[in-house]
Amino acid sequence: MNQGTLYVIATPIGNRADMGERAISVLKQVDLIAAEDTRHSKILLQHYNIDSSMLAYHDHNEEQMTPKLIQRLLAGDNIALISDAGTPLLSDPGYRLVKTAHEESIKVSPIPGACAAIAALSVSGIATDRFMFAGFPPHKQGARQSFYQEFEHQAATLVFYESSHRIVASVKDMQLVFGAERKVVLAREITKLFETVHSSTLGELPEWLQADNNQQKGEFVLVVDGVEVQMSPQSAELEQVLKILLEELPVKQASKMAAKITGMKKNQVYKLALELSGK
Incomplete structure (x- = not known):
């Protein structure tokens, strides 16, 4: 028997109109929806006439529920994972389930959408x-x-x-x-x-x-905002040299020549050259 797929589906973070057509379609077709809060998700699912079976999957029961969901996936069931709002796993439950699915070579497919x-x-x-x-x-x-x-x-x-x-x-x-x-x-x-x-x-x-x-x-x-990193005089010189060389030379040659000019380590120079060239 073919294994099922675990769909990780983003749901709206406030405005229901942000629910994607693909998310609705997949939620209607899966064998089971694992929801962080079934009472909360029931309102959203009813709005879109989604009547797939649903069970609770949250921080307090994920250790217990993960093996059961994995067994269903291995048996061929397709399962959708949703959180109360937004993209699952971003400060929401689901990491254990997704990690275990990968370990069992179960296909995990994202249905992208809202993320705060x-x-x-x-x-x-x-x-x-x-x-x-x-x-x-x-x-x-x-x-x-x-x-x-x-x-x-x-x-x-x-x-x-x-x-x-x-x-x-x-x-x-x-x-x-x-x-x-x-x-x-x-x-x-x-x-x-x-x-x-x-x-x-x-x-x-x-x-x-x-x-x-x-x-x-x-x-x-x-x-x-992050901390503004002050470039050392040596690093500033290297960047200037590389910019000039990269106008005429490939990354590898420019890096080699810049390292000789500045006396800096080759791997450090090459890394900066890649960044400056956008590769």
């Missing part, structure tokens, strides 16, 4: 060439500050989720760790009626939040 982190990044105006998704910070202040300190010197753009209960305290802790001048974009209630996208600094954001209680409600994504 990516949506917030796209409207942030902060660099998106490199970013790090860090999910939810810890609830308690001490642990939360230690958590932020792990990213204090990170050059990539940082993306965090936060709840309404802790948003002000969390932003104050960010300010303490990252500094008041660090740029931040707060995206609240993305795709919903009271959607907010507010660009600020960490020094200004707590006061802005406290000035309007309505802005402290809902679900939040915080996009924080």
